[in-house]
Amino acid sequence: MDYEEDLNAPVWDELGAKDEPAIAELGERFNSLSNKDQIQDTNNELPEAAKTVAEGAQAWNSTNQEKKENLLKKLAPEEDPLLDIQTTVKESNIDSPVKAKEEPLFSGSTYIAFPELSDVSAQGDETNEAPSSGSHRSSTKPQVLFNSARIRRRPLSSHALDRNATTEAKISDPLGEIKKQEEFVDESLEEQQVPESAGSAKGTSILQQVNEPLFKLSPRKPSGVKDNEETLESDVSGVTKKDEEESKLIEFNIEVKDPVKVGELTSMHVEYTVESRSEVFEGSYAKVIRRYSDFRWLYRQLQNNHWGSIIPPPPEKQTVGRFKQDFIENRRCQMERMLRRIAGKASLQSDPDFLLFLKSEQFASDAKKREHITGSGASNDSNDLSEIYISEIQLLGAEDAATVLKNGGLDAESQKRFMNISFSSPPKYVEVDDFFVEQRQNIDLLEEKLSQLDKSLVSVDCQRNELASVTEEFARTIDSLATLEVTKKSSDLLTNFAQTHRRIKESLERTSLQEALTLGITLDEYLRLLSSLKAVFNQRAKLGQYLAIVEGDMTRKQSSLERLQKNSGQSSLDKLSTNKNEYLVLKRRFEIIKKSWQDVGNRIKVEISSFDAEKVKDFRNSMEIFLESAIEGQKEAIELWETFYQNNL
Known part of the structure; x- marks a missing residue:
C-alpha cells in the first residue's frame, strides 16, 4: 500500500518496539477506518479518542483534495490564458504569429499532459478516494501543447526546400558506426585451424612465438618512390x-x-x-x-x-x-x-x-x-664505417679496369690534367634528386637524436651504479651498528635492514645490465647502421663523381674528334682513328657508370623503406623489454620492503 497516495490509510508508529504485544481492540478499530462508509456507522460506538482521529482524517482528505484541484487549475486551465491577448490583436487588425485557440502554440513537443479537471473529479466521485499517481498521469490521447513553427521573413524557394529534404534524408546517427564497431560478437572459444597456405607458422617453437612482436607493421614507401615503381630492385639484381x-x-x-x-x-x-x-x-x-x-x-x-x-x-x-x-x-x-x-x-x-x-x-x-x-x-x-671504395674491376670489368688502373684510376687522369692546367679541384658531384637530399638530412637528424639518447642512457646507468655502490656502503654501516648488540631484537632488526639494502643493490645491478643488453645495444647498433646507410649515399655520390669526370673527358674527346674530321688530311687519318676508338671507350664507360649510378639510387630507395620498418620494430621491442624490466625492478623493491616490514615491524 502506498501511504503517500492513500491518505485514508491507518497511521501507526513503525519505530515502536518490535517485542510489544499487539492490542487487539485498537487493531480492529483502525482497520474499520479504511472505508469512509463504515466511519459514519461506527461513530456512535467508538470512544471519543477514535472519533477525533476519524474526524481529523476526513478534514485532511477534504483539504488535500481542494489543494489538488487548485493546482490542476493553475497547470492546465480550462480557458486559454492567451485568449485576451489574441482578442486584443484581432481588434487592432494586426497580423500576429499567435495561432488560434484550437491550434497548438509550438509543434514538435508532444508529451503526456495532465487530464482535465473534470476527469479527475469524476474519478474522485466514483471511488471516494484520493486518485493514485498513475491516474494523474494517464490519458487516452496525448495533448500537443506547443507548436514550434514560426513565420519566416523570407519564404524558402523550391530549390532550398529540395536541398533541405535531401539533407534530412542524408542525416544519420553519428554514433551508429561506432556502436556497430563496438557491438559484441559472440565468437567461439575453440582454437581456429589456420591453413598452411595462409602462412601459418608450422613447426615454430613456443619460444619463437613468444619473441614475436605484439604488432605487425606494414612496410611504408619512401616519399620519393612512386606507386607504379614496384620493380626497383629488378634494376639492380634482375x-x-x-x-x-x-x-x-x-x-x-x-x-x-x-x-x-x-x-x-x-x-x-x-x-x-x-x-x-x-x-x-x-x-x-x-x-x-x-x-x-x-x-x-x-x-x-x-x-x-x-x-x-x-x-x-x-x-x-x-x-x-x-x-x-x-x-x-x-x-x-x-x-x-x-x-x-x-x-x-x-x-x-x-x-x-x-x-x-x-x-x-x-x-x-x-x-x-x-x-x-x-x-x-x-x-x-x-x-670510419661510412667511408667507401669503388672497385674499378667491379664497375668496368677486368679488361677495362686494367687499363684504368695503369693510369691510376678513373679520377687520377682528371686530377693530373687539372693540376697541370690550374690548381682547381676535380668536378664535384651535385645531387639532382631531392629525395636523396632530404633523406640525408633526416639521417643526420636521426643520428643526432640517437646520440643524445645514448648519452642520456649512459648517464642514467652511471647514476644507477653510483646508487648501488652507495647502497652497499650504507648496508655495511648498518651491519657495523648491528654488531654492537645493544639488544637481541635491535641487532636482528638492523641485520635484516642491511640485508634488504644488499638485495636492492643487486636488483639495481641487474636492471642496469638488462638495459645495457637491450636498449643500449639497440642504440649502439643503429648508430653504426646509420654509418652504413651514409656509406650507400657516398657510393652514389662517388659514382656520380666518376660519371661527371668521364662525361667531361668524353665531351673533350668528341670536340677533338670533330676538329680532326674537319682537317681530314692523309697524315691525320691515324690520329682520327685513335681518337675515335678512345671516344668509343669513354662512351662505353659513361653508359656503364650511368647505369650503375641509377641502379644504386633505386636500390637505396628500397633499402630506406626496409630500414624504416625494421627501425620501428626493433626499437619497439627494445622499449617493451626495457619497460618490463623497469616494472619488475620496482615490484621487486616493493616486495623486499613489504617482506621486511611484515617480518620485523
Missing part, C-alpha cells in the same frame, strides 16, 4: 622486390662464443668461435675461429659486392680497455647480431664471401685471393 620477399630464406643458426686471448704484448688479440648450422654446409654444420679484423674484412667485402645495400656493420675499433671482460662480451654480442642480420637478408646470405667467412679453414689466404679478384681493398680498412 629480381623484383615481390619475388625477393616471396623467396624462401635459407635458415641459418649462427653463434659467436668462447672468446680467448691469443698472443703476447703487441700481438695479443681475441679470437672467437663461430658455429653455424645450415643446409648449405656439408653435414649442416661449420665451426671456425675468427678474430675481430676478420669481421671488418667481411663488412668491406660485402659493401663492395652489393652497392646500395645497407650492410650490417661490425662494432667499432677500440684501443683502450679492449681486453676487459665486459668489453669482450659486449663485442661478442654485437658481432653475433651482425652475422645474424646478414644471414636474414636474401641478397646477402648467398654471397660467396659470407659463406667463405663461415666455413673456410684457411681464411687468411682465401681472403687475400678474394680481395685480389674483386679489387675491394677490404684489408685497407679505416675506422
Whole structure:
C-alpha cells in the first residue's frame, strides 16, 4: 500500500518496539477506518479518542483534495490564458504569429499532459478516494501543447526546400558506426585451424612465438618512390622486390662464443668461435675461429659486392680497455647480431664471401685471393664505417679496369690534367634528386637524436651504479651498528635492514645490465647502421663523381674528334682513328657508370623503406623489454620492503 497516495490509510508508529504485544481492540478499530462508509456507522460506538482521529482524517482528505484541484487549475486551465491577448490583436487588425485557440502554440513537443479537471473529479466521485499517481498521469490521447513553427521573413524557394529534404534524408546517427564497431560478437572459444597456405607458422617453437612482436607493421614507401615503381630492385639484381620477399630464406643458426686471448704484448688479440648450422654446409654444420679484423674484412667485402645495400656493420675499433671482460662480451654480442642480420637478408646470405667467412679453414689466404679478384681493398680498412671504395674491376670489368688502373684510376687522369692546367679541384658531384637530399638530412637528424639518447642512457646507468655502490656502503654501516648488540631484537632488526639494502643493490645491478643488453645495444647498433646507410649515399655520390669526370673527358674527346674530321688530311687519318676508338671507350664507360649510378639510387630507395620498418620494430621491442624490466625492478623493491616490514615491524 502506498501511504503517500492513500491518505485514508491507518497511521501507526513503525519505530515502536518490535517485542510489544499487539492490542487487539485498537487493531480492529483502525482497520474499520479504511472505508469512509463504515466511519459514519461506527461513530456512535467508538470512544471519543477514535472519533477525533476519524474526524481529523476526513478534514485532511477534504483539504488535500481542494489543494489538488487548485493546482490542476493553475497547470492546465480550462480557458486559454492567451485568449485576451489574441482578442486584443484581432481588434487592432494586426497580423500576429499567435495561432488560434484550437491550434497548438509550438509543434514538435508532444508529451503526456495532465487530464482535465473534470476527469479527475469524476474519478474522485466514483471511488471516494484520493486518485493514485498513475491516474494523474494517464490519458487516452496525448495533448500537443506547443507548436514550434514560426513565420519566416523570407519564404524558402523550391530549390532550398529540395536541398533541405535531401539533407534530412542524408542525416544519420553519428554514433551508429561506432556502436556497430563496438557491438559484441559472440565468437567461439575453440582454437581456429589456420591453413598452411595462409602462412601459418608450422613447426615454430613456443619460444619463437613468444619473441614475436605484439604488432605487425606494414612496410611504408619512401616519399620519393612512386606507386607504379614496384620493380626497383629488378634494376639492380634482375629480381623484383615481390619475388625477393616471396623467396624462401635459407635458415641459418649462427653463434659467436668462447672468446680467448691469443698472443703476447703487441700481438695479443681475441679470437672467437663461430658455429653455424645450415643446409648449405656439408653435414649442416661449420665451426671456425675468427678474430675481430676478420669481421671488418667481411663488412668491406660485402659493401663492395652489393652497392646500395645497407650492410650490417661490425662494432667499432677500440684501443683502450679492449681486453676487459665486459668489453669482450659486449663485442661478442654485437658481432653475433651482425652475422645474424646478414644471414636474414636474401641478397646477402648467398654471397660467396659470407659463406667463405663461415666455413673456410684457411681464411687468411682465401681472403687475400678474394680481395685480389674483386679489387675491394677490404684489408685497407679505416675506422670510419661510412667511408667507401669503388672497385674499378667491379664497375668496368677486368679488361677495362686494367687499363684504368695503369693510369691510376678513373679520377687520377682528371686530377693530373687539372693540376697541370690550374690548381682547381676535380668536378664535384651535385645531387639532382631531392629525395636523396632530404633523406640525408633526416639521417643526420636521426643520428643526432640517437646520440643524445645514448648519452642520456649512459648517464642514467652511471647514476644507477653510483646508487648501488652507495647502497652497499650504507648496508655495511648498518651491519657495523648491528654488531654492537645493544639488544637481541635491535641487532636482528638492523641485520635484516642491511640485508634488504644488499638485495636492492643487486636488483639495481641487474636492471642496469638488462638495459645495457637491450636498449643500449639497440642504440649502439643503429648508430653504426646509420654509418652504413651514409656509406650507400657516398657510393652514389662517388659514382656520380666518376660519371661527371668521364662525361667531361668524353665531351673533350668528341670536340677533338670533330676538329680532326674537319682537317681530314692523309697524315691525320691515324690520329682520327685513335681518337675515335678512345671516344668509343669513354662512351662505353659513361653508359656503364650511368647505369650503375641509377641502379644504386633505386636500390637505396628500397633499402630506406626496409630500414624504416625494421627501425620501428626493433626499437619497439627494445622499449617493451626495457619497460618490463623497469616494472619488475620496482615490484621487486616493493616486495623486499613489504617482506621486511611484515617480518620485523
